[in-house]
Amino acid sequence: MGRYRFRRAHLGTLAGALTLAVCARVGVEAAVERAPASPASRPSAPSPSSPSSSPTGSPGSSPDGSGPSPAPSASIGKAEGTLQVLTFQGHVEYGGATSSADWVSPFEKLTGCRISRLDRVRTSEEMADKLRGASYDVVSPSPDLAGRLVAEGEVVPLDTGLLQFYKDIPRRLRESPATRGGDGEGRVYGVPFLWGVNQVMYEGAEPEGPDALYRTERAAIRNTPLGIADAALALRETQPALGIKDPFQLTAAQLDAAEKLLAEKNGPQRIYWQSSLDVIQAFATGEVRLAQALPYHLDLFRRAGRPVKEMKAKAMTGWVDSWMVGADAPSPNCAYKWLNWVSSADTQRAAAAWTGLAPANQKACDGDARRLCEIYHVRDDRWLRRVLFAVRPTKDCGGLGGECTDYPEWEKGWKSLVK
Numbered sequence: 001m002g003r004y005r006f007r008r009a010h011l012g013t014l015a016g017a018l019t020l021a022v023c024a025r026v027g028v029e030a031a032v033e034r035a036p037a038s039p040a041s042r043p044s045a046p047s048p049s050s051p052s053s054s055p056t057g058s059p060g061s062s063p064d065g066s067g068p069s070p071a072p073s074a075s076i077g078k079a080e081g082t083l084q085v086l087t088f089q090g091h092v093e094y095g096g097a098t099s100s101a102d103w104v105s106p107f108e109k110l111t112g113c114r115i116s117r118l119d120r121v122r123t124s125e126e127m128a129d130k131l132r133g134a135s136y137d138v139v140s141p142s143p144d145l146a147g148r149l150v151a152e153g154e155v156v157p158l159d160t161g162l163l164q165f166y167k168d169i170p171r172r173l174r175e176s177p178a179t180r181g182g183d184g185e186g187r188v189y190g191v192p193f194l195w196g197v198n199q200v201m202y203e204g205a206e207p208e209g210p211d212a213l214y215r216t217e218r219a220a221i222r223n224t225p226l227g228i229a230d231a232a233l234a235l236r237e238t239q240p241a242l243g244i245k246d247p248f249q250l251t252a253a254q255l256d257a258a259e260k261l262l263a264e265k266n267g268p269q270r271i272y273w274q275s276s277l278d279v280i281q282a283f284a285t286g287e288v289r290l291a292q293a294l295p296y297h298l299d300l301f302r303r304a305g306r307p308v309k310e311m312k313a314k315a316m317t318g319w320v321d322s323w324m325v326g327a328d329a330p331s332p333n334c335a336y337k338w339l340n341w342v343s344s345a346d347t348q349r350a351a352a353a354w355t356g357l358a359p360a361n362q363k364a365c366d367g368d369a370r371r372l373c374e375i376y377h378v379r380d381d382r383w384l385r386r387v388l389f390a391v392r393p394t395k396d397c398g399g400l401g402g403e404c405t406d407y408p409e410w411e412k413g414w415k416s417l418v419k
Contacts, residue, residue, distance in 0.1 A: 076162055076340075080331035082116040083338055086127060086136040089120045090355045091193070091321070103350050107341045113334035135328040137335040140193060143178035143319050144226055144407055147392025150181050150189050155324040157187040162336050165343040166191065169360045172384055176320040177391035177398065190322030191339050192360035194351060197318035197376070197387050198222065198230060200311040201283070201293045201301070207311065210234040213290050217265045220282045220291035223272035225407070225414035226390050229317050230292065231258040233388070237314070247317065248390060249397045255405045259413045272418045276356075283308075295375040296356035318387040320360070 085092060094115075095102035108114050117136075121127045124145045131139070131154065141149055149155045160166045166174070169192050179190035200213050211234040213219050221227060232247035235257055244254050271288060273279040279297060282288045291297075301308040323342055325335045341347055348359035353368035358376035365373035377383035397404040 076336045077333040079112040079334050079337065081112070081114060081334070083113045083138070083331055083334040084117040084134075084136045085115055085338070086119045086121070086130055086139040088127070088140065088142075088321075089122055091140055091351065092118060092120065093350075093354060094118065101350070101354055103341075103347050107338065111334065111337040111341070113331065113337055135330060136326045137329040137331045138323055138325055138338050140321055140323050142321065143390040144392045146178045146190060146322065146324065147394070147407070149324065151394075154327050155189055156327050156329075157181065157189055158191065158325065158339070160188050162340075163191060163343060164340045165345070165361060168345065168363050169343065170362060170381075170384070172381070173320055173360050173389075176322075176389045178320055178389065179322045190320075190324050191343050193321045193323055193342055193348065194355060194357040195318060195320045195360060195376075195389075196294055196357045197316050198292055199295060199298065199313070199316060200290060201298050201308050202290050202311060203306065203308055206309065207290060210237045210311075210313065211261060212311065213292060214261050215265060216290055217267050217269040218288045218290070219265075220271040220273050220279050220288045220293075221262075222279075222292050223274050223418060225410040226317075226319075227292075228255065228258045228262065228410055228413065229388075229390065231261045233315060233317060235261060246398065247388060248393055249400070249402075249404045250393065251403060252405055255409065255413065259417070262417055266417055294356065296372070299371070299375045313386070315386050315388055317390060319390040321357070 092104065093101040094104035104115055104118070119130055119136075121130060124142050127139070127141060128145060128148075130136075131149075139149070139155070146155075173192040173195060174188070176190075176192065179188060179192060181187040181189055200207075207213075207216075209215070211231075213221065214231060214234065226248070228250075229247040232244050232250055232254060235242055235254075236244040236247065239257065242254050242257055244250065250258065269288075271278065271282050273282065276294075276297070279291050279293055280300070283291045283293075283297075283301070298308055298310055323339055325332065325339070329335050342351075343361060345359075345361050345363035348361045349364035349367055349369040351357075352359040352364060352372050356372065358372055358378050359365065359369055362373075362378055365378055373379065391398060393405060393407045393410055395404055395406045396402070
């Protein structure tokens with residue numbers, strides 16, 4: 001999510017070597033053995049769709065009621081032979097880090113689609129650069145980039161009738177604005193893969209007010225322009241006169257107010273973190289007293305015996321990582337086979353355990369992913385309704401009309417904070 005998005009090295013390494021090195025000095029060696037995510041076991045193969053004809057034709061209605069499809073749902077065509085993949089580090093493992101983490105080889109064996117190119121990047125900027133220089137069959141952009149790809153026609157609408165496990169993903173995630181087009185027709189462009197939420201963790205007495213994170217110098221905040229939305233969410237409670245409704249769609253005045261809140265205590269003691277190790281180290285050593293973190297981070301400290309808590313919040317921001325098909329995909333049939341593979345419970349279970357994020361497919365919530373599903377409240381619809389999932393800010397306020405600020409304005413404001 002955002003400019004320097006937290007891109008997960010696998011959590012077997014994070015919970016082991018990194019946490020041991022950082023947290024042992026403060027008495028949390030036990031976190032290594034009790035960390036919730038260990039290297040994932042190899043996923044078993046889900047049943048493939050029967051190849052028949054390519055997904056082409058005129059627009060139709062998706063059989064699961066999830067929105068219009070760009071084609072009648074026949075079946076996926078014959079595999080073209082190769083697949084080119086662009087994703088973030090940690091999202092796709094091929095056995096390079098450990099032979100037990102490999103959900104590439106089973107896919108190739110099952111489908112006959114060989115992954116001829118697997119490019120993995122750390123940030124949205126790196127991904128955007130890759131997309132300018134090559135065509136990929138499938139890509140998993142963060143919400144800020146996904147919105148641009150949809151708007152500029154660089155990805156295509158999906159026929160959800162060809163997606164075998166799409167119905168196993170909760171509607172709340174399927175309807176995340178980052179997976180839909182902004183044309184009002186409800187076309188589906190992305191298949192949810194993994195998701196996360198932003199929380200504020202602390203020790204001791206609970207800080208006062210929803211804007212406490214920004215009213216202290218010793219704080220750790222995620223380094224992303226979309227972090228402005230978190231400040232706007234705090235202002236929605238503390239300054240209701242601003243009229244903030246959607247923290248990801250802000251007028252110029254609302255954006256200015258959020259940037260001023262962020263800048264109020266900005267200084268050398270504030271940490272803008274880019275990796276999981278950054279925030280763990282800053283909090284474990286007492287360098288900061290408040291930290292914007294993920295549920296995995298809180299769980300890691302709690303399992304180590306640290307009395308870490310999360311601030312109570314009426315709403316939280318989050319994001320959904322989704323898979324999309326490139327407009328110039330050389331192998332569209334293999335691309336659909338990949339979408340089925342990564343939306344299966346087995347693959348998502350492995351990916352969640354590897355990254356420390358929640359699986360979109362709730363049927364993945366057992367085995368290695370059970371603990372993660374618990375800390376992300378995956379099966380708690382009431383809790384999930386509190387999460388406002390990220391979308392790329394646009395001038396037309398997300399297609400609802402009005403005059404809002406667009407993402408480049410957010411990037412400019414963020415760069416003035418993080419120098």
